[in-house]
Amino acid sequence: MQIKRFIFIVLFSLYAQWAWATLPIQYWQTASGARVYFVENHDLPILDISVEFAAGSGMDSANQSGRASLVQHMLSLGAGGLTEDQIATALADVGAQLKNHFDRDRAGIALRTLSSERERKQALDILARIIQHPEFPQEVVLREKARIIASIKESSTKPDYIGDRELMKMLYGDHPYGFNEMGEIEPLNRLQRADLLTFYRSYYVAKNAVIAIMGDITRLEATALAESLTGNLPADGAKTGIAPVSIPAAGIKRIPHPATQSHIQLAYPGLRRSDPDYFPLLVGNHILGGGGFVSRLMEEIRQKRGLAYSVYSFFSPYQEQGPFQIGLQTKKEQSEEALALTHKVLKDFVAQGPTEDELTAAKQNIIGGFPLRIDSNSKILGFLSVIGFYRLPLTYLTDYLEAVEAVTTEQIRQAFQRRIQPDGMVTVIVGAIE
Numbered sequence: 001m002q003i004k005r006f007i008f009i010v011l012f013s014l015y016a017q018w019a020w021a022t023l024p025i026q027y028w029q030t031a032s033g034a035r036v037y038f039v040e041n042h043d044l045p046i047l048d049i050s051v052e053f054a055a056g057s058g059m060d061s062a063n064q065s066g067r068a069s070l071v072q073h074m075l076s077l078g079a080g081g082l083t084e085d086q087i088a089t090a091l092a093d094v095g096a097q098l099k100n101h102f103d104r105d106r107a108g109i110a111l112r113t114l115s116s117e118r119e120r121k122q123a124l125d126i127l128a129r130i131i132q133h134p135e136f137p138q139e140v141v142l143r144e145k146a147r148i149i150a151s152i153k154e155s156s157t158k159p160d161y162i163g164d165r166e167l168m169k170m171l172y173g174d175h176p177y178g179f180n181e182m183g184e185i186e187p188l189n190r191l192q193r194a195d196l197l198t199f200y201r202s203y204y205v206a207k208n209a210v211i212a213i214m215g216d217i218t219r220l221e222a223t224a225l226a227e228s229l230t231g232n233l234p235a236d237g238a239k240t241g242i243a244p245v246s247i248p249a250a251g252i253k254r255i256p257h258p259a260t261q262s263h264i265q266l267a268y269p270g271l272r273r274s275d276p277d278y279f280p281l282l283v284g285n286h287i288l289g290g291g292g293f294v295s296r297l298m299e300e301i302r303q304k305r306g307l308a309y310s311v312y313s314f315f316s317p318y319q320e321q322g323p324f325q326i327g328l329q330t331k332k333e334q335s336e337e338a339l340a341l342t343h344k345v346l347k348d349f350v351a352q353g354p355t356e357d358e359l360t361a362a363k364q365n366i367i368g369g370f371p372l373r374i375d376s377n378s379k380i381l382g383f384l385s386v387i388g389f390y391r392l393p394l395t396y397l398t399d400y401l402e403a404v405e406a407v408t409t410e411q412i413r414q415a416f417q418r419r420i421q422p423d424g425m426v427t428v429i430v431g432a433i434e
Contacts, residue, residue, distance in 0.1 A: 036211045039380060050381055053205075059176070067191055078137045083137075105318050163428045177242075202238035206236075213226070265326070267323045270317065273390040286365065301345070350413075363405060
């Protein structure tokens with residue numbers, strides 16, 4: 001045990017030094033107020049850039065559900081005098097790729113391009129048009145609304161979609177985090193092009209922008225790049241604060257469905273990204289249900305009793321309390337037994353916390369796997385975006401490893417007792433026995 005402990009400490013120290021030595025994050029603000037996070041790396045002739053805004057579904061209202069998602073989706077479908085086909089052709093011509101990101105807090109777009117001058121210049125010109133001059137063509141708005149509505153109708157027959165939508169309604173009620181990110185059919189039907197323009201002009205502003213840059217350019221080039229992407233955005237816009245989350249009334253909703261298995265989901269308001277309990281909950285959840293086959297839920301529900309093929313738990317931290325969720329699928333006739341056992345495992349974990357052996361194994365797993373989470377430019381770009389959007393320390397990647405190593409069993413037990421009330425969970429069973 002002592003030898004394993006020594007090896008673990010050595011590996012941890014090496015990983016921490018490596019992360020800090022190779023990822024010096026530079027930070028500044030553009031003239032218009034956008035925040036920029038940059039890591040210079042010339043190992044590959046590739047440049048990754050993302051621009052994100054506080055324009056996620058948390059900025060929606062009940063009567064315009066889906067507006068934020070539709071705006072973000074429409075950015076690259078006509079901008080700066082170019083049609084969607086011309087945009088796609090120009091990017092393909094230089095081998096560049098666009099990727100969208102959207103959740104309850106954030107909306108943005110990422111670009112990967114070669115760093116050579118011609119390719120980079122053409123790709124960045126397209127990105128600048130998309131961010132600063134989207135056109136929301138009327139015919140494309142109508143087409144995409146119809147496509148999204150058709151997708152919602154199709155998804156509404158699937159047990160996972162049904163369960164997730166009902167779970168979020170029970171968990172958050174009228175809070176914006178409870179809205180379906182894609183939207184609801186009736187509000188989407190009512191949305192007009194003018195509604196999209198209003199949202200864009202209110203939330204896609206420089207003070208809401210976080211630019212992450214990773215790759216083969218210099219600081220001087222990165223500075224000019226950031227200015228070119230946000231210089232034509234309005235400096236200020238609508239307020240982007242999210243209302244605090246209320247604790248929901250506990251309850252179980254059983255929904256009949258012809259699926260061969262019952263889909264069970266449980267949830268409770270979890271934690272904010274800036275929560276002081278973040279790391280005890282992160283490590284604790286790895287032990288409870290986030291660590292795959294070595295987790296307690298998997299051991300008790302699958303390995304010992306064969307009630308489910310897979311069972312998992314996770315936290316989704318946001319600006320306000322994102323959901324803590326547990327999910328599994330089981331035979332319909334076993335659904336009540338599986339739910340009761342899931343609840344018991346959670347209740348025991350919250351009451352007693354993990355063992356020292358479980359904690360050591362979890363730390364080894366999390367720290368040992370950490371280099372794989374930052375082994376590519378695109379993964380590092382994702383971390384830069386999170387660090388920037390939630391205003392985390394520039395030393396976050398190093399702090400992450402140190403914080404994981406510092407977690408104790410007692411901290412985990414106390415954190416779960418503060419944050420999670422097993423008897424207060426909301427639960428949805430889709431495919432319940434009628």
